[in-house]
Amino acid sequence: MSNIFDLFKKIEKKNDTGPVSFIIAGLGNVGVQYERTRHNAGFLAIDYIAERVGVRIDRLKFHALTAEAEIGGARVLLMKPTTLMNNSGVAIGEAASFYKIPAERVLVLHDEISFDPGVIRIRRKGSAGGHNGLKSIISHLGSDGFPRVKIGVGKKPSPDYDLVDFVLGKLPEGDLKLMSDRFGDVLASAELIIRGDIESAMNRYSK
Secondary structure (H helix, E strand, C coil), X not given: CHHHHHHHHHHHHHCCCCCCCEEEEECCCCCHHHCCEHHHHHHHHHHHHHHHHCCCCXXXXXXXXXXXXXXXXXXXXXXXXXXXXXXXXXXXXXXXXXXCCCHHHEEEEEEECCCCCCCEEEECCCCCCCCHHHHHXXXXXXXXXXXXXXXXXXXXXXXXXXXXXXXXXXXXXXXXXXXXXXXXXXHHHHHHHHCCCHHHHHHHHCC
C-alpha cells in the first residue's frame, strides 16, 4: 500500500509546477545521417538536459519531438523540431502559440561557427546572424527577443570552405568532448534563465 502512496506523491510532485510556461528548444536535423554533426549541437545539448532531468524527448507534437519537465521551478516543454533546421520556427512558433508563451520565455540552443568547441555564449536576444534556424524562429515568433545559448562548434578551416558541408560534417571526437563537457553549464544557464536571472547566466557561463 505504501508503494501506491509513494506513486501518488510522485505524480502530485510532477504536477506542482502547473502548466507549461517555458520552452527550451534544441536545434538540429532529424535523421541518422545528421547525428553528431556540427549543426546538431542543439539536439546534443537538449538530449543531455533531458537525461539529467529524467525524461525522454520522444512525444511527437507541434512538428517536434517533445517532453515536459520541471526545470528552474517551472514546467518546461523540451523540443527537438522535426522540420529540419531551416524551418525550426514552424514547430517552435506552433508550441509558443498553443501555450501562449512570449518570445522572452523561449530558450533556443544552437550551433555557432564563430566559436571554438567548448565555448558557449548566452544572449538575451539578437538577430539571426546568418543562422537559418534562428531566422525561421524570428519569423514565426514575430520577434528576435528570445534568449539563446550559442554552442561553439569550431570555425571553417578556410574562408572558401563550403558552409553547408562544414556544418553538416561530423564532429571530431576531441571537439565533441570539448562541447559535451559544457552541457552541464548549458543546463545551469537554462535554470537561471527560467528563474529570470539571465544576467547571472551570462556572467557565469559565457566563456
